[in-house]
Amino acid sequence: MVQPIQRAAVIGSGVMGAAIAAHLAGAGIHCLLLDLVPARLTEAEAKKGLTLEHPAVRNRLAVDAIARLKKTKPAPLYSEAFAARITPGNLEDDLPKLAGVDWIIEVVVERLDVKRELLGRIEKVWKPGTIVSSNTSGISINEMVASCGSEFKRHFLGTHFFNPPRYMKLLEIIPGETTDPEIVSYMHGFCERRLGKGVVVAKDTPNFIANRIGTYGLLVTLRNMMELGYTVEEVDAVTGPALGRPKSATFRTLDLVGLDTFVHVAANVHGQTAATAEKDVFSAPDVLGRMVDRGWIGEKQGQGFYKKVKTESGTQIQALRFDTMEYEPVRKVSSASLEAAKAVKGAGNKIKALLGTKDRYSELAWNTLKPVLLYSAHKLGEIADSIADIDNAMKWGFNWELGPFEVWDEIGLVKAAQRMEAEGDVLPEWVRVWIDAGHTSFYEQRNDQRFYAHGGAWSELETPAEHISLRRLKQQNKVVLSKPGASLIDIGDGVACLEFHSPNNAIGADILTMIQQSVEEVRRNYRGLVIANEGRHFCVGANVMLLLMEAQEEEWDEIDLIIRQFQNTMLTLKRLEKPVVAAPHQMTLGGGVEACLPADKIIFSAETYFGLVETGVGLIPAGGGCKEMALRSSRMAGSTDADLQAFVNSYFETIAMAKVSTSGHDTKRIGYMGPRDSVIINQDRRVYEAKMAVLEMDRAGYEPMEEERIRVVGEPGKAVMQLGAYTMQLGNYISDHDRLIANKLAHVLAGGNVPANSLVSEQYMLDLEREAFLSLCGEPKTQARMQHMLAKGKPLRN
């Protein structure tokens, strides 16, 4: 029986160690963070009269690392408060404490001698049963514990997080020769479920899977560029979104990683591989050495392949020219093949379009893709057992949209193989045999099952039952109702899921109609409703374009009608006699928030950026957002003496300042998390968890929410909020227009011109919201804000 992980220790509080501790803390795992004892006092410590024996000095590295977590961007912590779950310590005084944890992760410098020595010390205090792992990027797991005892080795494995650990999905698990398979399987499940990671199992070979193939790809690209005479920006134009890869493409990625690190990673494979062709590729080209010598190692030093230069007219981006080693302003790159790729959607189509239009750039695309496809196929068996693990590693670790075998399928397995062979390349034996057996792809879809080429036969790709995929359910004809902007899907066991799929998932008229129809359908035929989708963002709000057009045409009755429809729809959803659970993810703004608020429970994905941001476009929430916050304040204050005004003030500030949560957990800090709401770290499980929550409420005997009277702060409370806005304006913190919006918001949240502690109805509050919203739509500065948001994608301060 593997001992379940409740407490952990992270050894090494550098870039990765501290961020891994932060991620564990976010998953509710308390951990120790240990590092070296400093050899010298800092000036500040000496001034305070501290000695090297003082605990504050001895724990300094870890203490400073925890403090840095709160300042690092993007935030490694889901919530600053979680830093309290990390206890700092040092490797001299606190080693015995390792006996009190269930998982020890080594995250110190990438040196075999250091890691070996440290693991030897850990073994001395190690309590049998405790899992021990290393976060090494490429050192051999077996060699690290070569001189440890067999029991310790049985509990030891590699757990390779990618940087930054909170945001990168990939986690490579590397079992050693003697790691207990039960521990490997436990860690696989634990890291997926509890830490939300996409886990692949790698073999103990240099740089494991993603860094092995990723580095190879970057090196062949660099070589192509030098040999065939392309520029830095030409290579980036081809190797970014046109190939289904991130915008940072090749050279922005390298600048971000740091050339020093990259050279080190390449050298690790170079030093350990015997094969000459491969060794050749991994010997970094001279130019990298020259750049490292000059300190041009990328963003950390302000210049690498690119550099930003201040000019009279602003900032200019320049790219390095290798012949002269001088920087020149970046030139725009365009060609028929690049345009063809831009014109189509989806990574597969882009790659086909790029390769299908013959020019210099499609040649470069093929010459950088081909070696990666071949290399991945050659390395199967050596670095990983399945093509799915290789594909997933590249998607989750390098943010590629398609893995190498998926790309090969898109181009056409046979077609690409023929071209490779015609160009003199040798296919790996297993690929040749696979094609000779009449296969035309590496993956195959049969009804709702997906198969992959594995050991000369088709093997089923197993998806855990908890990973409910709406896309797959739609392929299986589980759609109950559908409109261009939204669908209702049967997700099994008597639960339906309302999915938005309009552009940016913005809420327009047809989504509102679909919600109304879904409510009817669920009322008759289902046990409850989930609101979730698989878009990039859950919902960016209401359709601002539509509103702006109506406002510019002065169609006030039309706007009144739209808002009434929005409000009525949300109220209908709230009054549904069946449980409703919303599961938002990523950006959930304005109307998107209002679509979640009527639910009985919200299950936030850990990466949810949630907020009523209407003031950014010169408006206030009017789809029930203000009403719901007034209702929450009233509930929290209870019927008697608690300070209702304080709760209302806090929501006033949150909405007026358009605060957005920095994570699912952070919704608690800004007041959007209700008592029944929760957070889920693994994104793939959110629809499943929402469905389970619906079933649980149904099983327990669901009681629908009844109309509630809202106790409001009334006119005196409104004056308090408006005074706050006035002071902010006097201090020049907000503009005249901000104050106007704030005054309207105060009016609505206070319940209008009624005496303090009046009890009002939900409908009364909705009418106040709508009136204020309409009056703001008529303001030229509000229209200017809407226009700016549509054109620039960010708020205008006017």
Ligand code: NAD
């Ligand atoms: P880092 O340099 O930021 O931190 C290394 C830490 O090790 C420091 O806190 C240092 O005090 C400590 N240390 C140094 N010598 C030590 C010793 N003799 N005994 C104990 N501790 C010692 O490095 P990092 O980037 O956090 O990398 C740590 C590990 O994670 C390495 O194995 C690295 O390969 C791996 N890794 C790094 C990244 C990345 O992007 N930085 C990504 C994945 C894996």
